[in-house]
Amino acid sequence: MISMPIVSLMILVPLIGAVLTLFSKTKEQTRIIALVSSLAPLVGALYMIMNFDSSTPAMQFVESFDWVPSLGILYKVGVDGIALPLVLLAAIVVPATIIYSWGEDKQPNQFFALILALEAGVMGVFTSLDFFLFYIFWELTLIPMYFLISIWGGPRKDYAAIKFFIYTHVASLVMLLGIFALYFAAWAQSGIPSFDIPYLLEQFQFLENTVLRDSIFLALLFGFLVKMPAVPFHTWLPDAHVEAPTAGSVLLAAVLLKMGGYGLFRVMLPMLPFTGSPKLMISILAFIGVLSILYGAMLALAQTDLKKMVAYSSISHMGYVTLGAAALVPLSVSGAMFQQFSHGLITCLLFMSCGSIQHIAGTRIIADLGGLAQKMPKLTVLMLFGFMASLGLPGLSGFIAEFLVLTFAYLTLPGYVLLALLGIVVTAGYHLWAMQRSMFGVLNEKLGHLHDITNYETISMGILALLVLYFGLNPSPVLDMMTTNAEQIVSLMALAGV
Amino acid sequence: MTNYMLLAPELVLTLVALAIMLAGLFFGTKHKNILGYVAGMGLFAALSLTIGGLAVNETLFYGTITIDALSQFFKIVFISVSLLVTIASIKYTEGNKNTDEFFTLLLFSTIGMMVVASANDLIVLFVGFELASLSTYALAGFEKKNPKSMEAALKYFIIGSLSSALMLFGISFVYGMTGTTSIPGIAENAGALAASPIGLIAVVMLIAGFGFKMALVPFHMWAPDTYQGAPTVISALLAAGSKKMGFVAAFRIFMVALAVLSPNWQTAFAILAVITMTLGNVVAISQTSVKRMLAYSSVAQAGYIAIAFAVMTPMALAGGILYTLSHAFMKTGAFLVVAVVGYMVVSDNKNAKDIDHLDNFKGLAKRMPLTAFAMMVFVFALSGIPPTAGYVSKFILFSSTIESGLVWLAVIAILNSALSLYYYARIVKYMYFLPAIGGKVSEPRPYAVAIILALAGVLIIGIWPEPFVYWAMEAAKVLMV
Numbered sequence: 001m002i003s004m005p006i007v008s009l010m011i012l013v014p015l016i017g018a019v020l021t022l023f024s025k026t027k028e029q030t031r032i033i034a035l036v037s038s039l040a041p042l043v044g045a046l047y048m049i050m051n052f053d054s055s056t057p058a059m060q061f062v063e064s065f066d067w068v069p070s071l072g073i074l075y076k077v078g079v080d081g082i083a084l085p086l087v088l089l090a091a092i093v094v095p096a097t098i099i100y101s102w103g104e105d106k107q108p109n110q111f112f113a114l115i116l117a118l119e120a121g122v123m124g125v126f127t128s129l130d131f132f133l134f135y136i137f138w139e140l141t142l143i144p145m146y147f148l149i150s151i152w153g154g155p156r157k158d159y160a161a162i163k164f165f166i167y168t169h170v171a172s173l174v175m176l177l178g179i180f181a182l183y184f185a186a187w188a189q190s191g192i193p194s195f196d197i198p199y200l201l202e203q204f205q206f207l208e209n210t211v212l213r214d215s216i217f218l219a220l221l222f223g224f225l226v227k228m229p230a231v232p233f234h235t236w237l238p239d240a241h242v243e244a245p246t247a248g249s250v251l252l253a254a255v256l257l258k259m260g261g262y263g264l265f266r267v268m269l270p271m272l273p274f275t276g277s278p279k280l281m282i283s284i285l286a287f288i289g290v291l292s293i294l295y296g297a298m299l300a301l302a303q304t305d306l307k308k309m310v311a312y313s314s315i316s317h318m319g320y321v322t323l324g325a326a327a328l329v330p331l332s333v334s335g336a337m338f339q340q341f342s343h344g345l346i347t348c349l350l351f352m353s354c355g356s357i358q359h360i361a362g363t364r365i366i367a368d369l370g371g372l373a374q375k376m377p378k379l380t381v382l383m384l385f386g387f388m389a390s391l392g393l394p395g396l397s398g399f400i401a402e403f404l405v406l407t408f409a410y411l412t413l414p415g416y417v418l419l420a421l422l423g424i425v426v427t428a429g430y431h432l433w434a435m436q437r438s439m440f441g442v443l444n445e446k447l448g449h450l451h452d453i454t455n456y457e458t459i460s461m462g463i464l465a466l467l468v469l470y471f472g473l474n475p476s477p478v479l480d481m482m483t484t485n486a487e488q489i490v491s492l493m494a495l496a497g498v
Numbered sequence: 499m500t501n502y503m504l505l506a507p508e509l510v511l512t513l514v515a516l517a518i519m520l521a522g523l524f525f526g527t528k529h530k531n532i533l534g535y536v537a538g539m540g541l542f543a544a545l546s547l548t549i550g551g552l553a554v555n556e557t558l559f560y561g562t563i564t565i566d567a568l569s570q571f572f573k574i575v576f577i578s579v580s581l582l583v584t585i586a587s588i589k590y591t592e593g594n595k596n597t598d599e600f601f602t603l604l605l606f607s608t609i610g611m612m613v614v615a616s617a618n619d620l621i622v623l624f625v626g627f628e629l630a631s632l633s634t635y636a637l638a639g640f641e642k643k644n645p646k647s648m649e650a651a652l653k654y655f656i657i658g659s660l661s662s663a664l665m666l667f668g669i670s671f672v673y674g675m676t677g678t679t680s681i682p683g684i685a686e687n688a689g690a691l692a693a694s695p696i697g698l699i700a701v702v703m704l705i706a707g708f709g710f711k712m713a714l715v716p717f718h719m720w721a722p723d724t725y726q727g728a729p730t731v732i733s734a735l736l737a738a739g740s741k742k743m744g745f746v747a748a749f750r751i752f753m754v755a756l757a758v759l760s761p762n763w764q765t766a767f768a769i770l771a772v773i774t775m776t777l778g779n780v781v782a783i784s785q786t787s788v789k790r791m792l793a794y795s796s797v798a799q800a801g802y803i804a805i806a807f808a809v810m811t812p813m814a815l816a817g818g819i820l821y822t823l824s825h826a827f828m829k830t831g832a833f834l835v836v837a838v839v840g841y842m843v844v845s846d847n848k849n850a851k852d853i854d855h856l857d858n859f860k861g862l863a864k865r866m867p868l869t870a871f872a873m874m875v876f877v878f879a880l881s882g883i884p885p886t887a888g889y890v891s892k893f894i895l896f897s898s899t900i901e902s903g904l905v906w907l908a909v910i911a912i913l914n915s916a917l918s919l920y921y922y923a924r925i926v927k928y929m930y931f932l933p934a935i936g937g938k939v940s941e942p943r944p945y946a947v948a949i950i951l952a953l954a955g956v957l958i959i960g961i962w963p964e965p966f967v968y969w970a971m972e973a974a975k976v977l978m979v
Binding site: 067 | 878883884885889893894896897900901905908909912913915916919920923927930931962963964967968971
């Protein structure tokens with residue numbers, strides 16, 4: 001029996017924290033309330049990890065109540081090996097972001113309230129087991145991010161915010177069309193209205209109309225790919241990142257993008273074997289994955305703005321998620337899931353470094369920097385750590401994820417993997433080159449007086465760096481449960497004879 | 499034996515309206531303020547009585563009046579809107595010597611709408627329609643010294659009269675062919691209408707007649723001018739209440755009486771819905787007057803609701819009916835916010851012009867945090883963002899469109915929703931991101947109460963939709979017999 005609705009609390013506590021933060025009086029009060037209410041989900045996530053049974057792919061900590069029975073809408077939340085690592089990721093990243101932004105001076109109460117509201121939305125997305133609820137949370141994450149960009153953003157914030165909003169909102173609406181079609185088709189099929197995600201995924205294979213099945217699949221896929229984002233649906237991301245404040249970029253890259261990948265594992269892969277032509281769908285996914293890896297890396301290489309480079313590197317890294325998922329080998333799929341988790345941690349370090357450089361040096365243009373290591377040793381160490389993790393240095397978490405994806409995807413998609421390997425070279429190239437030009441070499445005197453990062457920034461980035469190292473050496477706390485679920489997904493393929 | 503208890507809400511309102519009219523003769527301007535509270539209490543009593551009688555299904559007066567789930571649902575919509583408008587108007591009419599007439603007319607128009615909701619006979623329906631229309635013509639011109647208000651009233655009156663004439667013309671054709679004005683009676687004899695070209699003419703006349711009230715494109719021309727010129731509280735009544743009267747009348751006439759002719763009008767409504775929502779949204783984008791923008795947005799919303807006629811499944815009807823309730827709260831709320839902003843601007847500067855200009859919303863979040871927050875919820879609800887009433891209604895309505903196979907219609911509707919977000923988000927941007935001009939202002943209490951009630955309505959339907967969905971489905975069943 002469930003004694004405590006722990007999953008609901010993880011959604012509710014940040015939400016209550018957001019309201020309290022909004023109405024708090026002083027800056028001090030604000031950030032303490034924000035920190036406490038973001039640490040509570042972390043405690044919850046750790047508790048769930050401790051008490052999680054990694055040997056079963058079933059949902060755990062499930063809570064289910066009728067919400068709108070006449071339409072078959074439930075309030076149903078729970079976690080499994082796909083969701084729990086991402087819940088943990090969000091629970092780590094949000095407090096880290098709050099600590100990093102400790103010194104925020106511009107309307108701090110609204111700033112922290114939006115971050116907490118975003119956390120509530122993201123937790124909801126990762127734990128909802130009802131499409132209606134899922135979609136509500138999915139849309140709810142948009143609003144705080146829109147405000148984070150458009151209030152605290154850079155010079156072109158209006159454009160970036162509205163582009164972000166409209167682009168992802170349209171994608172969500174297409175996804176909604178797919179959900180509707182699935183809901184009604186399943187209703188007509190079984191006579192029971194239900195938005196229950198596992199139930200609908202099960203019903204999907206019984207739909208007789210192949211065109212309908214394919215349309216549903218593609219509509220949902222579009223919604224998720226835009227969020228990830230995969231090339232060619234990525235153009236909103238660089239604008240949003242460049243204009244967003246550091247905390248916004250961190251949350252966007254570390255948590256929001258993961259919602260797209262999560263959708264792939266939760267919704268798309270269980271459907272994939274039952275589409276009209278699974279082979280074609282796999283090829284589409286693999287192609288998009290490799291394209292994202294290569295194109296993202298090439299674009300990153302060409303950037304002059306450090307933050308834009310990191311933004312494109314996100315696209316490139318999310319390509320591994322798509323590729324690993326498309327390969328449909330248990331270890332490549334769990335590698336792709338681990339890539340989500342690992343990239344979430346690493347990208348925080350990268351965006352925080354960019355933010356600190358912008359804040360202290362006043363510019364992020366790589367050519368205007370140079371020799372910062374002399375003045376900012378702490379930042380340089382942490383940033384170097386992040387860059388090394390990002391380019392896949394063994395011993396850090398990024399290596400394990402990408403190694404698993406590439407090695408095991410080779411079993412089923414050898415051609416695509418060989419192409420993707422080219423990306424690794426470019427990835428190493430742009431990371432090292434950017435590091436060399438911005439942090440090392442001769443100090444650019446024009447930058448004026450430079451100081452190192454504050455203690456809060458150091459603590460926040462230090463914790464993240466340690467976690468990257470920890471999961472690089474010992475990935476099993478999250479990787480085991482991912483593998484269990486990945487095996488189950490792949491067994492569906494065998495069932496369908498793909 | 500006629501059970502008069504079933505008509506208790508109407509009777510209560512009539513008595514209160516007459517009492518207010520009488521009291522107005524004896525009260526001095528100073529004390530007339532109290533009449534608003536009386537009207538509010540009357541409406542509240544009527545609301546409670548209507549909710550108490552939700553599950554009734556009976557006909558009265560030789561079958562000319564029907565009390566069923568559909569009529570009760572729409573009565574709740576009308577009374578809720580009037581109640582919100584009345585509460586806000588307590589402040590608006592403060593110190594006005596015509597306060598008694600204002601509230602009497604407001605109540606009479608509500609009664610007219612309620613009669614339409616209950617009408618089971620075309621003549622009763624027409625009488626209700628005219629009662630509501632005539633009262634609102636006068637209300638739109640309530641600001642006698644304001645040329646814009648007079649223009650609004652005159653335009654509304656002329657076009658409204660024309661639409662009444664068209665409607666009556668359509669009714670006369672229907673009567674001529676079927677020999678009865680009773681709605682179930684027409685349904686029985688509709689074969690004669692379907693067989694003759696006159697049936698088609700009647701449908702065209704009726705669509706045009708109701709189309710004016712519902713402000714469907716191309717019958718919408720009056721709406722932006724009238725909504726902009728009329729006192730803002732009355733714009734709320736027109737957009738959120740009187741427009742729904744057109745819908746309930748059309749629901750009954752088309753779905754019940756003229757169901758046989760559905761091939762004739764279903765496509766017509768599909769086309770009208772598409773044109774209406776698209777034109778409404780596109781034109782709304784370029785408006786700088788918030789009132790006018792809300793007017794076009796209200797045109798667009800009518801387009802969404804009209805989808806219910808094109809789809810005509812129980813689910814779609816339930817969605818459309820629920821949408822009218824949601825829209826009542828969202829639109830009334832939004833117009834009341836405009837009213838309170840207008841009040842703020844005028845209290846800053848007596849001679850301010852363009853009080854409904856978008857610029858006056860700059861930095862509203864700092865000047866009136868509650869109002870700004872409520873407006874944000876209202877506009878997000880209007881564009882269909884969860885967890886609001888607008889989202890639930892759109893969810894049901896659009897999903898039913900897909901269910902019935904009209905995917906193109908659903909796609910257009912959804913794209914329109916995305917488009918509408920552009921101008922709704924702009925208001926939020928003005929309120930929250932642009933610097934404020936002027937200091938903090940506290941909302942007059944009546945406005946604040948009305949806005950909070952509307953906000954509660956939008957959020958309650960959004961978060962706990964079950965009872966509302968259930969009653970909307972019950973109401974839809976009435977139409978699907």
